[in-house]
Amino acid sequence: MKSIPPIRKATRADLPLLLALERAIFPDPWPPSMFEGEIEWGGVLVAGGVETAEIVGFVVAVFERNRVHIANLAVARDHRRQGLGRRLLDEAIDAGGCKGARAAWLEVRASNAAARELYTAAGFREIGRRTGYYRRSRLLGREDAVIYRRDFGSPED
Template identity: 45%
Template sequence: MVDRCLLRPTVSTDLPALVALERSSFSDPWTAEQLGEAIADEAAIALVLEEQGEVVGSVLARVVADEAEILTIAVSPTHRRRGLGRRMLDAAVADSAARGAQTVWLEVRHSNRAAREMYLGAGFVAAGVRRGYYRRPPEDAIVLCHRIVPAASDGAPLQ
């Protein structure tokens, strides 16, 4: 299928669409206030995917020093399995690298197979578990990380 979606920076007028997207995607969605604050943060990377004038996907990340964190990412339920989530994730990782991040971190619900598969496919690896991290419903988080810039010790030949 030809992808007609436009990937662009999030603007404040996207907020109602982002709230709706969060509500349709998460059991414990971010509020308008939380989303507004995150987007306004100068450390934020905030992108939306728009199709025919409608916001169908969103990713929010944050870069501090040489580390980035994916805060939230969602694709409208009617637009999933078209590669849009992966497209936004790759763009957020690339933007993080451009801003100096060497590692990207995120948390994902243990039961969230779709997201976990997407992250693994994009090069993220498991780095730990945060017990009881989520509420509504309570669940452990799997911590994933993606090293954009290999550490000096990674794959170094043994002398």
Template identity: 35%
Template sequence: MRLENGTFESDAWSPGMMARDLADPSCYYLVAFPPDDPDTIVAYAGVLAPGGAESDIQTIAVAEEARGHGLGRTLMQSLISEARKRGARTVFLEVRADNPGAQRLYQRLGFDEIGVRRGYYQPDGVDAVVMRLTIPAPVTAPAAPATAEEDPA
């Protein structure tokens, strides 16, 4: 909750909201921490993927000191992968209209803007940009055959 409240000062989730999401088997959450300090969470992210064709990114937060190293991208890619495993073909999210950095990350991951929810974030009254990703099908390819030097058999 320390990271939640520090990141989302005016519209942070309550402890009850967070606890319900974490306890929901339809949700999947990841946390990131320094290898030498597992008690210090520097990022987290969650997706609601109940097994249908659609899923929703619930939240993502990266501590200011951990930003700029690809952690948010890695968490998002992991959530998208988990949603795909659970049968989702589409991922939705809302992002604050006044957060262009997050919007750029989502666009780079293939999300498209599909609408705006006016005054969604309260108490600030900030609009939410609604974005959607059609999850690309996994790409598989046969392994390259071993060369004679690699496999002398």
């Protein structure tokens, strides 16, 4: 079992490795400009040693008025099931809490069983769906986005 690498705020210098990981994992990767913007806002956390110049995971948190939107989360394939995804998620949520957020929310493909298990284990609950929101493939057509939310305080907050 590998130990979890350090997690820190991303800087612009991390962009090439961040993009490489994003492109290796997602068929429809974010463009560089989206990462650049979120790095400027301070909402991107990366996991990996500075010295080894390796990034093995990241999370993008967008701080809204009183909520934090988990906009992106990924762990390199050979580092999965070691608790890193959960750590990245928890740190992003903590950062949102420090900025006054009272809830976290996110969207995930209905077919993404691993991520849905992670979010459920982390205390998120399904609150809705966007029908046919994501493109799957020409053969498989479209699939729903499932919306999850986790409240930090009482449900009335």
